[in-house]
Each structure stands twice: as C-alpha cells, then as structure tokens.
Amino acid sequence: MASLTIRKLDDAVKAYLRLRSAQNRRSVEEEVRVILRDLIEGHEVPLTAFAAPPAPAPTSQRASAVPEASVTLIIGGGIAAYKSLDLIRRLKERRVEVRCVLTKAAQQFVTPLAVSALSHERVYTDLFDPQSEFDAGHIRLARDCDLIVVAPATADLMAKMANGHADDLASAILLATNRKVLLAPAMNPLMWSNAATRRNVAQLQRDGVVLIGPNSGEMAEAGEAGVGRMSEAIEIAAAAERLLRPPVPRPLAGKRVLITAGPTHEPIDPVRYIANRSSGKQGFAIAAAARAAGAEVVLVSGPVDLDDPQDVTVKHVESARDMLDQVQAALPADIAIFAAAVADWRVANAGEQKLKKTAAGMPPLELVENPDILATISKLTDKRPPLVIGFAAETEHLIDNAKSKLARKGCDWIVANDVSPATGVMGGDSNTVHLISRKDGEMAVDSWPVMTKEQVAIELVAHIAKSVTGGVTGKSAETAS
Ligand code: CTP
Numbered sequence: 001m002a003s004l005t006i007r008k009l010d011d012a013v014k015a016y017l018r019l020r021s022a023q024n025r026r027s028v029e030e031e032v033r034v035i036l037r038d039l040i041e042g043h044e045v046p047l048t049a050f051a052a053p054p055a056p057a058p059t060s061q062r063a064s065a066v067p068e069a070s071v072t073l074i075i076g077g078g079i080a081a082y083k084s085l086d087l088i089r090r091l092k093e094r095r096v097e098v099r100c101v102l103t104k105a106a107q108q109f110v111t112p113l114a115v116s117a118l119s120h121e122r123v124y125t126d127l128f129d130p131q132s133e134f135d136a137g138h139i140r141l142a143r144d145c146d147l148i149v150v151a152p153a154t155a156d157l158m159a160k161m162a163n164g165h166a167d168d169l170a171s172a173i174l175l176a177t178n179r180k181v182l183l184a185p186a187m188n189p190l191m192w193s194n195a196a197t198r199r200n201v202a203q204l205q206r207d208g209v210v211l212i213g214p215n216s217g218e219m220a221e222a223g224e225a226g227v228g229r230m231s232e233a234i235e236i237a238a239a240a241e242r243l244l245r246p247p248v249p250r251p252l253a254g255k256r257v258l259i260t261a262g263p264t265h266e267p268i269d270p271v272r273y274i275a276n277r278s279s280g281k282q283g284f285a286i287a288a289a290a291r292a293a294g295a296e297v298v299l300v301s302g303p304v305d306l307d308d309p310q311d312v313t314v315k316h317v318e319s320a321r322d323m324l325d326q327v328q329a330a331l332p333a334d335i336a337i338f339a340a341a342v343a344d345w346r347v348a349n350a351g352e353q354k355l356k357k358t359a360a361g362m363p364p365l366e367l368v369e370n371p372d373i374l375a376t377i378s379k380l381t382d383k384r385p386p387l388v389i390g391f392a393a394e395t396e397h398l399i400d401n402a403k404s405k406l407a408r409k410g411c412d413w414i415v416a417n418d419v420s421p422a423t424g425v426m427g428g429d430s431n432t433v434h435l436i437s438r439k440d441g442e443m444a445v446d447s448w449p450v451m452t453k454e455q456v457a458i459e460l461v462a463h464i465a466k467s468v469t470g471g472v473t474g475k476s477a478e479t480a481s
Pocket residue numbers: 260320338339340341342343344370371372373374375389390391392393394405
C-alpha cells in the first residue's frame with residue numbers, strides 16, 4: 001500500500017485533519033486511518049467537513065488550536081528524559097505539533113503514557129509495530145514533520161546516527177529523514193569528552209546536524225560535574241523555533257530611508273490642477289520593501305489612490321514645494337530614493353477663486369519652474385544622505401538621458417524606466433528598469449528584466465543593502481575609486 005504523505009495534502013484538508021486529530025487525541029495518520037476504516041466499513045464519516053473546513057476560530061483561540069509546524073521528538077534513554085516532558089509543553093506553547101518516539105532505554109525513565117498525555121498524540125516505540133508500520137510509519141515519522149529533535153541525545157544514539165545505523169525506530173527515522181535534525185546531547189562529562197564521541201559529534205556537524213548544548217553543571221551521578229548536562233527545555237524549544245521559523249534577514253535595520261512617490265498636483269485655481277499619470281505604486285513598493293528589510297522608512301507621497309504601507313511614516317503632500325518641505329524636514333537619512341514624478345512647473349498666478357470663462361478668451365497661465373527636489377538634496381553639503389537614488393522617467397533615448405540626469409542632478413544611482421504609453425509603466429503593475437551607477441569614474445548600466453513593481457522594489461532594496469552593508473555607498477564609492 002502506498003504511504004500517505006500528509007504534507008502533500010491541501011492546506012484546508014491538512015488543517016481539518018490536524019484539528020480533528022487534536023480533538024480526538026490521535027495522530028493525524030491515525031485519524032486518516034479511522035476515517036478510511038469507517039468509510040470501508042460503511043460508517044458515516046463527516047466528509048462534508050473536507051469540502052468545508054471548520055470555520056476558523058478567532059485569532060486568539062486559533063493560536064493554540066491549530067499547530068503551525070510539526071516536530072518528531074525522539075526521546076533517548078537518559079535521566080534528562082524527564083526534561084523532555086517539559087520540552088513537549090514548551091513546543092506546544094509555540095504552536096508546534098509534537099509526535100514522540102521513545103527508545104527502549106527512554107522507557108526506563110519516562111512512560112509512553114505520560115508522553116502521550118502531554119503530546120495529545122500516540123507515542124511510537126517499536127520499529128516493527130504492526131499498527132503504524134503497515135504503511136511505513138517510520139518513514140512518515142521521518143518526513144511528515146518540519147524538524148526532528150532528539151532530546152536527550154545519548155552518546156549511543158549519536159554514535160548510531162553518525163555511523164548510519166537503523167536497527168530501531170529512532171535510528172531508522174534519523175537515517176530516513178530529509179528534515180533538519182536538532183540534537184540536545186546529554187551524557188556524563190567523560191563520555192562527552194571521549195575521543196569516540198568527539199569524532200561522532202564532528203561527523204554529525206559535517207552532516208549538517210544542529211546541536212544545542214550540552215551545558216556544564218552537576219551530573220545526576222553524585223559528586224560528578226562538567227560538560228554534559230542537557231540544555232533546558234526552554235533553550236531547546238527556542239533552538240527548535242529558530243530552525244522552524246528562521247529570523248527574516250533585516251539588512252537595513254538601523255537605517256533611515258526617505259522615499260518620495262506619486263505625482264504632485266500644482267494648482268491652477270482652487271478646483272483645477274496640473275498633474276501627471278504617476279500612480280505612486282513603484283515608490284510605495286520600495287517603501288514596503290525597505291521596511292521589510294528592517295529600515296525606518298519615511299514616505300513623502302503626492303496624491304495617490306493607495307493604502308499607506310504598514311509601519312511606514314507617510315507624509316501626504318499636494319505640490320512640489322510641499323514635497324520639498326517634507327523631504328527637508330525628514331532629514332537626516334541614510335538613503336534617499338526619489339521615485340516621485342514631480343511636476344516640473346507650477347502656475348505662477350494660480351487663481352484664489354475659480355477661474356471663469358470670459359469673453360476675453362482663455363486665461364493666460366504663466367508657468368514657473370518647481371524646485372528640483374532630487375538635485376537640491378543631492379547637492380546638500382551638510383545633510384546629504386550618503387546614498388541618493390533618483391529615477392529617470394523617459395520616453396526616448398532612455399539610457400543617454402538617464403546618464404545625463406545622474407550627472408546633472410548629482411545623485412549616486414539612477415533607476416531609468418521607459419514611461420512611453422506603449423510600455424504601460426505609468427499606472428501599471430510592472431516595470432523594466434536599468435540601474436545606472438558610477439563605477440571607477442564611469443557609468444555602469446545594469447539592465448533588469450521586466451518585473452512587477454514589487455519585484456523591482458525588492459531587487460533595488462537588495463542592491464542598496466549590499467552597497468550599504470558592504471560599506472560602499474554612493475559618495476564614498478566615488479571617493480574610494
Ligand atoms: N525630480 C525631483 N524634483 C523635480 C523633478 C524631478 O525630485 N522637480 C526627481 C524625480 O523624482 C526623479 C528625477 O528627479 O527622481 C528625474 O525625474 P524626471 O521626471 O525623470 O526628470 P525631470 O527632472 O523632470 O526632467 P525631464 O522632465 O526634463 O525629463
């Protein structure tokens with residue numbers, strides 16, 4: 001019979017099975033078996049539940065009800081096995097489903113009943129258990145989980161693992177797994193320092209196994225102390241959590257990023273204005289990506305129809321002059337990215353009242369140039385951000401125009417994009433950009449394939465992170481080269 005791989009099921013079915021098995025205090029596999037047996041025997045099975053999983057509980061209840069990850073916990077035979085009972089509880093507090101395997105020796109220290117009561121699952125002890133092995137139970141225990149934890153990992157269990165033995169359920173699981181394995185060694189200090197254990201530990205580390213502890217302290221044996229005490233349950237649970245949910249890299253943590261986005265509206269009178277087709281999507285996506293990379297982000301946005309990105313300080317402005325004011329107020333910054341499509345001109349004589357049609361014909365609109373925000377900030381001497389990035393929105397001679405913009409405005413990098421109507425960039429969701437930077441006195445052009453604006457943002461932030469963490473930013477790069 002082919003084995004059933006729970007991991008490959010739909011999320012909804014998985015969540016239903018997990019909930020149902022938790023309610024019935026059975027393992028997920030056992031629950032599936034019960035369902036199949038009931039079907040074959042003609043008993044009524046609430047199969048409608050597969051089509052419509054139970055309504056999700058409120059978040060507060062859901063946190064404890066539906067596990068988010070699963071661990072196979074192998075309990076080895078040592079006095080530290082009692083700590084594994086606490087470990088089960090600590091893992092479950094972290095919304096981790098725990099299925100336990102007890103070696104023969106472990107059963108001398110903790111009972112399957114106690115482990116089962118704490119894990120709310122049946123406990124596995126025997127490689128040749130007819131109940132679980134009829135569909136290769138040890139393979140499922142090895143793979144239908146996100147992580148295998150061995151606590152306590154005895155010297156014997158580690159030796160078996162380092163040498164690829166598989167003569168009992170625990171070692172067979174460890175040999176058959178393709179999941180990460182976390183070992184919490186526990187043994188007498190002399191066993192820990194023994195050359196054979198040292199060799200085995202080194203081999204296991206080469207094999208990619210992760211170790212937590214052992215700690216040093218008093219041993220169970222009277223009068224003995226040294227390195228060999230198993231780590232505390234809370235330390236092992238924290239190490240398991242780091243492997244299950246690795247911390248998201250935050251390369252821009254501690255950096256302040258200033259971004260402009262969207263169009264500006266330049267009033268003609270109280271009801272009319274000059275604007276452009278910018279949607280603000282690219283600048284907003286950069287703000288979200290920079291925030292996700294750990295930066296403190298200030299976004300100065302012209303009028304757009306977008307929700308403010310989470311955890312970003314957003315300053316909403318109308319005109320180019322308001323935008324400049326807010327940008328200056330937001331300094332100092334480590335990185336400034338000017339993605340706004342700022343109106344180049346404003347009406348010098350904007351009407352205080354709505355302009356009326358008159359017999360004299362169209363009112364004369366006198367235009368004056370707006371301040372160039374990018375150029376102003378790039379040319380600051382005191383508060384200039386170390387990395388200043390502009391955008392070049394062009395409809396022809398893209399690279400040449402962008403290169404001369406970079407030189408003229410004095411920024412460090414420029415992101416050139418073709419905004420001709422045929423490209424659909426203005427207001428659209430994708431963008432094809434070329435990142436132009438100064439390298440060894442020349443301008444280097446890095447052309448990216450067509451991407452969504454979110455992907456462009458993530459890629460740009462990755463380049464910024466590399467540049468900033470590598471200690472090479474715009475101005476310093478120039479002086480260094
Ligand atoms: N920019 C700015 N302030 C302005 C005009 C532009 O900060 N008054 C910034 C934009 O945010 C962008 C860069 O300058 O980062 C280039 O903008 P773009 O519209 O491509 O060019 P312009 O400077 O307006 O020049 P032109 O219209 O001649 O292409």
